Amino acid sequence: MRDKRSLRWISEQYFEQNGSHYQILLTPPTPLEFSRLVHISRPVLIKGLQVVESLTRLWTNDYLVERMGERPISVAVTPNGRADTVTSHDGTDYFVEPSVEQMTMSELLVSLSTGSSQNGNVYRSRPASQEGDSLSEFNSLKRDIPEEISWCSEALGQPPDAVNLWIGDSRSVTSIHNDPYENVYCVIRGKKIFTLFPPSEGWLLEEREYPHAAYTRPSPSANLKISPSGQTVRWSSMPEPDVHPPRGTHPIQIEVEAGDTLYLPAGWWHHVRQSGPTVIALNWWYDMEMSGMSWVMLSFLRGMHLEENGDAKDDSL
Amino acid sequence: MRDKRSLRWISEQYFEQNGSHYQILLTPPTPLEFSRLVHISRPVLIKGLQVVESLTRLWTNDYLVERMGERPISVAVTPNGRADTVTSHDGTDYFVEPSVEQMTMSELLVSLSTGSSQNGNVYRSRPASQEGDSLSEFNSLKRDIPEEISWCSEALGQPPDAVNLWIGDSRSVTSIHNDPYENVYCVIRGKKIFTLFPPSEGWLLEEREYPHAAYTRPSPSANLKISPSGQTVRWSSMPEPDVHPPRGTHPIQIEVEAGDTLYLPAGWWHHVRQSGPTVIALNWWYDMEMSGMSWVMLSFLRGMHLEENGDAKDDSL
Numbered sequence: 259m260r261d262k263r264s265l266r267w268i269s270e271q272y273f274e275q276n277g278s279h280y281q282i283l284l285t286p287p288t289p290l291e292f293s294r295l296v297h298i299s300r301p302v303l304i305k306g307l308q309v310v311e312s313l314t315r316l317w318t319n320d321y322l323v324e325r326m327g328e329r330p331i332s333v334a335v336t337p338n339g340r341a342d343t344v345t346s347h348d349g350t351d352y353f354v355e356p357s358v359e360q361m362t363m364s365e366l367l368v369s370l371s372t373g374s375s376q377n378g379n380v381y382r383s384r385p386a387s388q389e390g391d392s393l394s395e396f397n398s399l400k401r402d403i404p405e406e407i408s409w410c411s412e413a414l415g416q417p418p419d420a421v422n423l424w425i426g427d428s429r430s431v432t433s434i435h436n437d438p439y440e441n442v443y444c445v446i447r448g449k450k451i452f453t454l455f456p457p458s459e460g461w462l463l464e465e466r467e468y469p470h471a472a473y474t475r476p477s478p479s480a481n482l483k484i485s486p487s488g489q490t491v492r493w494s495s496m497p498e499p500d501v502h503p504p505r506g507t508h509p510i511q512i513e514v515e516a517g518d519t520l521y522l523p524a525g526w527w528h529h530v531r532q533s534g535p536t537v538i539a540l541n542w543w544y545d546m547e548m549s550g551m552s553w554v555m556l557s558f559l560r561g562m563h564l565e566e567n568g569d570a571k572d573d574s575l
Numbered sequence: 576m577r578d579k580r581s582l583r584w585i586s587e588q589y590f591e592q593n594g595s596h597y598q599i600l601l602t603p604p605t606p607l608e609f610s611r612l613v614h615i616s617r618p619v620l621i622k623g624l625q626v627v628e629s630l631t632r633l634w635t636n637d638y639l640v641e642r643m644g645e646r647p648i649s650v651a652v653t654p655n656g657r658a659d660t661v662t663s664h665d666g667t668d669y670f671v672e673p674s675v676e677q678m679t680m681s682e683l684l685v686s687l688s689t690g691s692s693q694n695g696n697v698y699r700s701r702p703a704s705q706e707g708d709s710l711s712e713f714n715s716l717k718r719d720i721p722e723e724i725s726w727c728s729e730a731l732g733q734p735p736d737a738v739n740l741w742i743g744d745s746r747s748v749t750s751i752h753n754d755p756y757e758n759v760y761c762v763i764r765g766k767k768i769f770t771l772f773p774p775s776e777g778w779l780l781e782e783r784e785y786p787h788a789a790y791t792r793p794s795p796s797a798n799l800k801i802s803p804s805g806q807t808v809r810w811s812s813m814p815e816p817d818v819h820p821p822r823g824t825h826p827i828q829i830e831v832e833a834g835d836t837l838y839l840p841a842g843w844w845h846h847v848r849q850s851g852p853t854v855i856a857l858n859w860w861y862d863m864e865m866s867g868m869s870w871v872m873l874s875f876l877r878g879m880h881l882e883e884n885g886d887a888k889d890d891s892l
Binding site: 275289554555 | 580581582584585588589592593606607608610611613614615616617729730731732774775864865866867868869870871872874875880
């Protein structure tokens with residue numbers, strides 16, 4: 259416990275200084291305003307982003323199916339909607355990645371709207387990152403999706419590192435984690451319920467090394483099974499921090515409705531539930547600033563200095 | 576030592592990530608560029624600030640004397656040029672503030688240029704802060720001094736908290752300390768040699784509580800004497816960190832020549848020597864951002880969490 263005295267002091271002081279407040283903007287910030295928000299590094303709910311509001315109207319199921327046609331897209335499939343999460347298997351807790359399977363947009367939307375049919379699988383579209391493969395899958399939606407959020411690119415002086423499209427339903431749950439990205443997260447359809455913890459409370463989320471596995475499907479008609487990979491992943495051991503927040507944490511819950519945008523600062527821990535038969539979101543990931551103190555602090559607040567054998571330099575958030 | 580494990584880890588990681596590099600700009604930044612620099616929070620040497628370059632030419636001794644006339648100004652006087660520093664007295668180490676005495680600009684400049692005459696006193700003009708009194712002292716120079724640095728005010732979204740005028744000579748030494756201000760520091764005449772330590776190395780500068788005292792002059796012709804006040808001040812116990820940097824620190828030395836401007840980020844430790852018979856500088860102090868993590872980290876990195884009885888909330892940097 260003596261080792262955690264510093265972490266406790268910081269998390270208490272941070273809460274005392276900042277509370278659970280988050281700002282709501284009724285119009286998008288200017289680049290300079292956003293640069294100040296990045297420096298403060300607190301979540302901000304942003305309304306009135308024109309592109310998001312347009313897409314909430316444009317992206318009907320019919321439109322998406324027509325645009326995408328028969329082109330197969332890579333979909334993350336799990337038996338229970340919980341991708342990238344810790345799951346028990348043969349008496350051991352594994353960090354389990356989803357299976358990636360090909361289907362058409364029409365198949366994806368139908369399987370979402372028919373609930374637990376299709377073996378109860380729940381699907382999530384793979385990130386349409388800037389790498390050739392995933393991007394090209396969504397080529398026919400690209401004209402609708404801006405390559406960047408101008409006030410964010412200008413503020414940070416760089417284009418986004420990745421643009422991700424997310425399609426799922428209310429069974430999908432994103433387990434608690436953080437990313438080394440400044441994240442501009444827009445909900446197009448449905449609602450996302452973010453439960454956020456500041457980086458200062460990361461040590462209370464008790465990350466551990468878990469053996470890594472992935473869902474695989476031995477044959478097209480077989481059920482998904484868990485296949486260990488032999489690798490390990492550092493992940494939080496808190497399954498439901500939204501319902502049972504660890505003692506000493508101060509979660510901030512933000513409901514992001516269709517048309518709304520959340521600025522989720524780099525390093526903030528987030529657990530995400532969805533609401534709605536079909537939930538669609540787009541997000542822009544920007545590399546965080548690596549000069550200065552931010553990266554060092556994020557590593558410290560995860561308790562990297564407490565690792566016995568770990569080499570913090572090799573660590574990726 | 577166990578308590579300092581976190582501080583050591585952070586200072587080592589910070590150095591590994593950032594080195595001793597500082598940026599040099601040949602022209603002033605835009606507000607947005609400066610906002611990014613504030614987020615990174617590393618020192619930057621800025622050239623080409625027009626107002627500074629103009630003042631290097633405009634502010635001759637003759638001009639200053641003529642402008643200021645017989646108006647008395649408040650001058651910080653010490654026997655040795657070392658104001659706000661730890662000094663031994665009657666076998667005890669005191670933090671000693673200078674005596675504040677009234678003289679004309681002409682008297683101040685003459686006493687600087689004649690070296691150790693006048694009882695070897697060295698003078699430093701008091702901050703021309705925004706409070707009525709000190710500002711009005713320099714009213715006749717106000718037309719030359721911009722109320723704000725536009726790119727800094729715009730970046731931070733606020734006017735400066737104070738504008739300070741500094742006049743001294745090569746005997747003046749500013750002992751190591753830090754301030755909770757974003758500092759835009761312009762040298763008008765002579766040269767300033769800054770020895771800087773990042774906030775992450777503050778704990779190695781070994782702050783302690785010292786009894787507080789001030790130089791006083793019992794009568795106009797008497798010598799200065801040290802008068803304890805009964806209060807205490809937390810101050811670094813490192814008298815010459817520029818010559819003898821503490822083990823584990825990585826000082827950055829920056830020579831700021833006449834016409835140059837230093838961006839000294841909030842919380843950076845600085846020890847300052849001067850070079851030249853008369854050294855003149857102007858600086859703009861802006862309140863640092865108190866939301867988010869910055870303030871908490873500055874307190875932590877000073878080792879406030881190690882205080883046995885201290886109440887960190889009452890602490891002012």
